[in-house]
Amino acid sequence: MSTERISEAEAQEAYERLAPIVEMGGATVDPRDEELTVQLLQGTITFEEMTATVLREAGIDK
Numbered sequence: 001m002s003t004e005r006i007s008e009a010e011a012q013e014a015y016e017r018l019a020p021i022v023e024m025g026g027a028t029v030d031p032r033d034e035e036l037t038v039q040l041l042q043g044t045i046t047f048e049e050m051t052a053t054v055l056r057e058a059g060i061d062k
Helices: 008-024 031-042 047-057
Strands: none
Touching: 008 031, 031 047
């Protein structure tokens, strides 16, 4: 994984380009998931950290 990080604004812009793909399937993304995805795109959290957070917030212990 690259150690290069992008700004929050760049990550938000990238997320906004990806969001229509989710919507095409009829799904929506809640604000918390959007926030985590932007952090992932920025490189401030790992995929494993994101997954653990989503599971913990859903009440599922991994």
